[in-house]
Amino acid sequence: MAKLTIDHIPVTVTDGTSILEAAKSVGIWIPHFCYHPALGKAGACRVCAVKLLDGPVKGIQMSCMLPAADGMVVSTTDEEAVAMRRQVIEWLMINHPHDCPVCDEGGECLLQDYTIAGGHSIRRYTGSKRTHRNQELGPHIEHEMNRCIQCYRCARFYQEFAGGDDFGVMGSAARVYFGRFSDGPLASPFSGNLVDICPTGVFTDKTARFRARYWDYDMAPSICPHCSLGCNTMPVARYRELLKIVSRRNDQVNGWFICDRGRFGADGVNAPNRPRTPLVDGRQASWDEAIDDLLLRINEVQELHGPDSIALLGSPRMTLEGNLLLAQLASLLGATLCYHIGSTEQTQAVAATQLVSGERAASMNDVGQADCIVIAGCDLLDAGPMMALAVRQAWRRGAKVFLVNAPTSRLPFEYACAGLFDEIPFATAKQPVVIGTASDSDRLQPLLESAQGIKVAMLLPGPNSFATALLAQEHGTLPLEEAIAGGSIKGIISFEPETPDRLPTDIQLLAVADWRPSPAVSRAGIFLPITPWVEMDGTFINNEGRAQRFRQVMRPGLPIKGLDPAGHPPRLHGNEAPGSLPRPTAEIIAGIFAQIAGEPAIQPLSGRWQFAADLDPEGDGVRVVQP
Incomplete structure (x- = not known):
């Protein structure tokens, strides 16, 4: 540990920490352009100058380039350091067009901030x-x-x-x-x-x-x-x-x-063709009319064919809250609950979540720190581009990367191809990681059982695939295609699904809730418009089982520029914005439940899921403990 003083404040940091980062750790901000925590130091901009008053090094130094050391006394406010930073800013502004009024960076520009903070206001260069x-x-x-x-x-x-x-x-x-x-x-x-x-x-x-x-x-x-x-x-x-x-x-x-x-x-x-209005048999309807008609048709189908003739279909695109409420609604109706379309899809998703249980799950940070990485049967740039970037950081640190039955084009790192897992030097690796997709679960299971200390990262189809796989296990659900094949399903209500292109001709009810236009929307008897993720709060569980909260960014409604050719909203006063009818999926499901049961549904983020309700949206997230 290095002990130093910065602007009269004692600071203790780990060895190798730069003076710039040491100052930041106690709330002292030193201007800088070229330094970035992910990229490291470069010493190119020269605007992070400080003066060392005492210690092993003295005089004007670049704070991003100099490691902190015992006994250093650093001043960021010394007149000589301030003057140098001001002069550097002046040099940088000599050729700058100074076009802040038309620059999209205006208001979030470091050069703008540091120019003002440094006291440079008049251009002397002519x-x-x-x-x-x-x-x-x-x-x-x-x-x-x-x-x-x-x-x-x-x-x-x-x-x-x-x-x-x-x-x-x-x-x-x-x-x-x-x-x-x-x-x-x-x-x-x-x-x-x-x-x-x-x-x-x-x-x-x-x-x-x-x-x-x-x-x-x-x-x-x-x-x-x-x-x-x-x-x-x-x-x-x-x-x-x-x-x-x-x-x-x-x-x-x-x-x-x-x-x-x-x-x-x-x-x-923002798409103009985004569906924003409830539809009943293709005609626009109010929310009350659409929900009443949906409940009526559900009742008719169940009276004719029994409670389990209705299938409720969740989705890896739907929030954790929506999928949990869907299970409550299925229990209330006695309906068949589905979270996946096909049997293979469900089997593979469940197997993938089981592979990453306990301490075996590898985050992208773990992948970036690994010394041996095996990519098994998946195209990283298609299934999860940021995972490829994590692998590159490990490779830059010296990790060996192997591909087993995986595409070999376009990857931003060097690798060796292997035909079998036996060819991989796991025994000499200290932090090995295997990366695969859900379809590779069967092949990876024997490897993980036979070798110790291997972490695994599984790439899944959707942002909430981990959650739907957990819920499918918890509720013993059937895949939709398997439920349909039994012949008892006569009505399907799907929420943000990838509904099959072909459905049996005897399906009497198809209701769809989505925000994207799709063939399922056009052929649904009842359509309910929902909000995308930016228009609601919710929770996703990622591929490693990390639950993360997100917040509503904007209210539903047509963008003002898309309201009419003149770009002006209607000159009629109202309480609702045009196009503001879409609702969050969880809110729709909870509303249907309350209308049928006469009482509210149980708060979805309660019991074992209570921890998700308390998540900080700006935090790291919390790993789900599987039962």
Whole structure:
């Protein structure tokens, strides 16, 4: 441990901690551009200058480059250090276009903050500014090279951290240029992180360009729904429109970054064809009419064919709360409860959750610290891109990576191919991890039983697949296809499902609750519009069994810009926003339960699930203890 003094405050930190991080640990913020916790030090921007008054090193030093040591006395407010930081900012601003009014980074720009904090307010330089030609980098990222301050964060992330090879730094001295050899979309599936990591406005989100400033944003901690990894995000909205999604730090899950699918894959939330109105036999209806008609049809089917002739279908896309309430509703109705479509899907999902029980589950942080990684039969960049990024960090630290019956293209790390698990040197590894999908559960079970100390990460189909697998075991549910094959099912009520394309002709009732347009929506007798994850609170359990809460970002309703060609809301006063009829799935199920039973359903996050109700949405999440 190193003991030092920073601005008269005694500080004790672990060996190797930089002065910049040591100062941050006691609430002292030293300006910096090039340093980033995920990328480490570079010493490129020179704006983190401090003065060492005593100790093994003295004088002006760069706080990000110098490890803390015993006896150091550091001043961040010394006149000489302050003057250097102010002068560095002035150098950086010499060629900067100073276009804050039209820059999307305005309000969340470190250069803007440090320029003001450093006292630089008047440009003394009167010469010509250096200018660059911007590049077309695809549909998602806007490039404005003239704003660059040469901190090298973008190149360090893209090439070193993410393994991309179509973007980097070119030129020298005042002609340094960060971009591609020619225009074209960035190839890395993590390219969108350039937007978050750039401390100025060189890279901004083109999909949200000129839509709002930082102080206009509606934001809340959320969880990505596009795969089972449960990456932490911060969706940004304004005027009932989802503008963009940015990454949110969680060191146990995604670290600092997210993939481009999670960042740019939410177009359907604002889509004009998103269904927002209850439908009964294809015509628009009120909520009361739709629910009353649904209950009437359920009663008719059950009177003719018995209570178990109705199947209630949950989904790995639905929140934990919704799936728990669905089990209560099935018990009340005496209906058949399903959480999966096919028998194989359910069997594999249950087996996968059993494989990661106890201490065997590997988080993405565990994968990043592993020294031997085996990827078995899965395409990481398809099933969970951020897992591939975690593997790359382990490989950069010296881990050996092996592929067993897995696709070999596009992976951002070096690997060796193996035909059998017997070829893998598990015996010499200290922290081995095996990564597979649910379909590989049978092959991985013997390996995990025969070898000790191996952790496993299983990639599942949906953001809440782990929860539906647990509930399927707990309630002894049947897959929908198996229930239908028995011939007793005459009505299906599905919530956020992947409903089969073909259903028996004798199905008399099909009701669907979803927020995405699909063939099931168009052929449903009753359709109930629900909110996507950004319009409600909820809980997802990720692939390792980590329960995480997310919060509502925006209220349901049509984006103002999509209301009419003129871009103006209706000139009629009302209590509800246009298009605000969708409701959270859990609220719909609870409402149906209360209407049938005459009393509210049991709070879903109670009993063994009480811990989920107390989760901090901005925390690391809590691992589920399987019964």
